[in-house]
Amino acid sequence: xxxxxxxxxxxxxxxxxxxxxxLGYTMVYGILRLINFAHGDVFMIGAFVGYYGGRYYAANxxxxxxxxxxxxxxxxxxxxxxxxxxxxxxxxxxxxNAPRIASLITAxxxxxxxxxxxxFVFGPDPKFFPTLVEKERYIVAGSITMTxxxxxxxxxxxxxxxxxxxxxxxxxxxxxxxxVSFNFETAALMGIPVNRIISMTFVIGSMLAAVGGILFGLxxxxxxxxxxxxxxxxxxxxxxxxxxxxxxxxxxxxxxxGIIESFVGGSPISQYRxxxxxxxxxxxxxxxxxxxxxxxxPEKV
Amino acid sequence: xxxxxxxxxxxxxxxxxxAALIAGIFAVWWLLEYMAAWWPAMNxxxxxIILIGINITLAVSLNIISGHAGQFSLGHAGFMATGAxxxxxxxxxxxxxxxRRFEGTPWxxxxxxxxxxxxxxxxxALVSAIMGYIVGLPSLRLRGDYLxxxxxxxxxxxxxxxxxxxxxxxxxxxxxxxxxxxxxxVFFFAALTILISVRLINSSVGRAFLAVREDQIAAEAMGVDxxxxxVKAFxxxxxxxxxxxxxxxxxxxxxxxxxFKFIRSFEVIVMVVLGGLGSITGSIVxxxxxxxxxxxxxQVKELRMIIYSIMLVVLMLTxxxxxxxRKELWDFLPKRKDRIPDEARDEGHAxxxxxx
Numbered sequence: 118x119x120x121x122x123x124x125x126x127x128x129x130x131x132x133x134x135x136x137x138x139x140l141g142y143t144m145v146y147g148i149l150r151l152i153n154f155a156h157g158d159v160f161m162i163g164a165f166v167g168y169y170g171g172r173y174y175a176a177n178x179x180x181x182x183x184x185x186x187x188x189x190x191x192x193x194x195x196x197x198x199x200x201x202x203x204x205x206x207x208x209x210x211x212x213x214n215a216p217r218i219a220s221l222i223t224a225x226x227x228x229x230x231x232x233x234x235x236x237f238v239f240g241p242d243p244k245f246f247p248t249l250v251e252k253e254r255y256i257v258a259g260s261i262t263m264t265x266x267x268x269x270x271x272x273x274x275x276x277x278x279x280x281x282x283x284x285x286x287x288x289x290x291x292x293x294x295x296x297v298s299f300n301f302e303t304a305a306l307m308g309i310p311v312n313r314i315i316s317m318t319f320v321i322g323s324m325l326a327a328v329g330g331i332l333f334g335l336x337x338x339x340x341x342x343x344x345x346x347x348x349x350x351x352x353x354x355x356x357x358x359x360x361x362x363x364x365x366x367x368x369x370x371x372x373x374x375g376i377i378e379s380f381v382g383g384s385p386i387s388q389y390r391x392x393x394x395x396x397x398x399x400x401x402x403x404x405x406x407x408x409x410x411x412x413x414x415p416e417k418v
Numbered sequence: 419x420x421x422x423x424x425x426x427x428x429x430x431x432x433x434x435x436x437a438a439l440i441a442g443i444f445a446v447w448w449l450l451e452y453m454a455a456w457w458p459a460m461n462x463x464x465x466x467i468i469l470i471g472i473n474i475t476l477a478v479s480l481n482i483i484s485g486h487a488g489q490f491s492l493g494h495a496g497f498m499a500t501g502a503x504x505x506x507x508x509x510x511x512x513x514x515x516x517x518r519r520f521e522g523t524p525w526x527x528x529x530x531x532x533x534x535x536x537x538x539x540x541x542x543a544l545v546s547a548i549m550g551y552i553v554g555l556p557s558l559r560l561r562g563d564y565l566x567x568x569x570x571x572x573x574x575x576x577x578x579x580x581x582x583x584x585x586x587x588x589x590x591x592x593x594x595x596x597x598x599x600x601x602x603x604v605f606f607f608a609a610l611t612i613l614i615s616v617r618l619i620n621s622s623v624g625r626a627f628l629a630v631r632e633d634q635i636a637a638e639a640m641g642v643d644x645x646x647x648x649v650k651a652f653x654x655x656x657x658x659x660x661x662x663x664x665x666x667x668x669x670x671x672x673x674x675x676x677x678f679k680f681i682r683s684f685e686v687i688v689m690v691v692l693g694g695l696g697s698i699t700g701s702i703v704x705x706x707x708x709x710x711x712x713x714x715x716x717q718v719k720e721l722r723m724i725i726y727s728i729m730l731v732v733l734m735l736t737x738x739x740x741x742x743x744r745k746e747l748w749d750f751l752p753k754r755k756d757r758i759p760d761e762a763r764d765e766g767h768a769x770x771x772x773x774x
Contacts, residue, residue, distance in 0.1 A: 146563075150563070152563050152566070152567065208731055208735070211735050212734070212735065212738055215738030215739070216695075216738060216739070217562070217563075218490060218691055218695065219691070219734055219738035219739070221490075221563075221566070222687070222688060222691045222692070222730070222734050223730075223731050223734045223735065225684050225687075225688065225730075226688075226727050226728075226730035226731035226734060227727075227731060229684075229723065229726070229727035229730065230724065230727035230728060230731065233723035233724050233726075233727060234724055234727075236720070236723075237720045237721065237724055350570070350574075353567065354567075354571070357564070357567065388578075388581070388582050389578060389582070391574070391578050392574060392575045392578035392579075394571075395570075395571030395572070395574050395575050396571075396575065398567065398568065398571050399556070399557070399568055399571055399572070399575075402557070402560055402564055402568055403556050403557075403559075406559075406560060406564065
């Protein structure tokens with residue numbers, strides 16, 4: 118029972134990070150029908166900006182504080198947002214009317230570029246993420262160990278998810294995004310600047326990935342340029358699980374993947390931990406291809 | 419043009435073609451070995467040439483799935499791994515210990531090792547085909563991106579499974595695979611793959627593949643059993659990938675699950691898309707280019723993969739349909755004037771692939 122709860126606690130924190138990345142996937146896929154393979158690497162860049170920003174902050178302003186962490190996170194979000202904008206502008210927009218497979222290949226190309234570029238700029242060896250906030254341990258409900266990191270990860274992730282939910286369903290920008298994802302041309306006819314909305318989608322998605330990167334670095338302090346690949350894929354699985362294009366679905370999917378992975382990691386079949394997300398993916402696509410909360414869309418001729 | 423000579427039966431032409439091909443491969447092989455004998459640097463080039471042959475097999479086999487049948491698969495490394503590991507397991511545990519008895523008589527050992535290699539390759543093809551069937555049957559109900567991500571998932575699952583099988587070394591890898599594959603077998607199977615691909619595309623099965631690719635709903639309405647043909651394409655493509663894997667295993671003589679990460683699948687799909695989806699010669703040319711390119715960039719060390727990825731993006735941006743589009747190399751040549759008119763060709767399915 119204790120280990121069960123401990124795994125649950127670990128899984129929720131991990132799942133919250135997956136959920137943040139999954140949101141970027143689900144938004145981009147919902148609008149462009151493109152698997153943005155570079156998204157996991159934007160997450161990696163976010164973590165590295167946090168690494169350099171955190172070290173710079175600690176060296177110049179000393180110590181670690183919540184305010185410093187917030188500043189570092191903001192910086193990371195701005196840089197990743199700009200990166201997301203550039204990626205969309207340079208690599209995806211020129212191919213918008215080309216076959217979809219072409220943009221998938223450029224997505225892979227951009228992903229390679231960020232990974233190998235990261236290896237060149239940051240160096241291929243793992244780095245130790247700076248402690249932005251002092252770590253504190255709590256013993257909850259008997260013998261479950263949790264740190265303040267778990268609460269920070271969960272709290273920050275939930276706050277940003279709420280913000281996104283508000284943006285998508287409560288603002289003009291969000292309404293425009295939903296319109297564009299429904300139909301490009303109709304949206305354009307209604308006077309919605311489609312290109313700008315798509316850019317904004319990439320910027321917001323990349324910012325969320327940056328938050329995910331910082332939180333990941335905080336919780337799992339070993340970062341390296343290839344760290345984005347696996348979380349990226351699993352986050353995509355989470356997005357599919359929740360029903361792609363669906364914002365709350367991505368959050369639930371991310372949490373589920375995180376929790377299940379954590380349970381498998383603590384079970385006798387722990388060596389299959391890396392494969393479990395894909396097993397879930399295959400099961401969900403076979404029995405409910407539209408995901409848990411997705412709408413069923415019959416095929417039209 | 420009334421007196422056009424009747425063409426040879428397709429199998430006669432194929433036999434002739436294959437005899438010439440085998441002779442050709444032998445001649446080139448001999449030439450390369452001869453060159454390597456007095457110019458040691460040639461050994462390095464020979465290695466790249468072998469890798470080119472394996473990559474051609476991989477790219478052309480994936481082109482059957484993705485280019486002809488239009489099913490986007492990101493799990494090719496998984497099928498390659500299946501073939502590589504199964505064949506290597508056979509040779510390491512059964513064939514190689516048995517063949518050691520004949521080491522005294524080198525010629526017999528040589529003959530038997532080639533026979534053993536062929537058996538291992540065929541077994542690999544069979545097992546990979548079964549794996550393709552297992553993976554294909556459930557996932558081919560999906561389409562487009564979902565299929566891509568599911569095949570990617572299956573590829574990773576295969577890798578994680580191998581990672582946990584002690585009999586093939588698990589995470590330590592499988593050392594001491596006998597290095598039996600050589601220039602001849604690699605290019606023999608590359609040529610066989612190309613031939614199968616060309617023959618297939620001009621057969622009724624291949625036409626059904628194209629119909630599924632162009633418009634699945636229309637194909638279904640015309641009575642094409644789309645799932646069956648998709649699974650067929652998958653089985654053929656994955657079994658050929660298994661062959662490539664077996665050849666690779668017996669060339670590098672050491673296997674590790676790390677070799678078959680999905681990056682490997684990406685490399686193959688990039689070859690296919692860059693060459694032009696559905697273009698056989700396109701796949702071949704880009705397999706050659708994309709094998710040489712990283713080697714040629716070796717001098718710039720760390721920048722190598724950066725340049726590779728930038729070139730990938732730029733090429734895709736400038737030619738989204740791939741280098742050749744759907745055309746074959748010979749479609750760019752000026753048309754022959756003495757070409758046999760269509761109505762004179764009594765065996766429409768059996769032309770030599772020059773008409774598409």
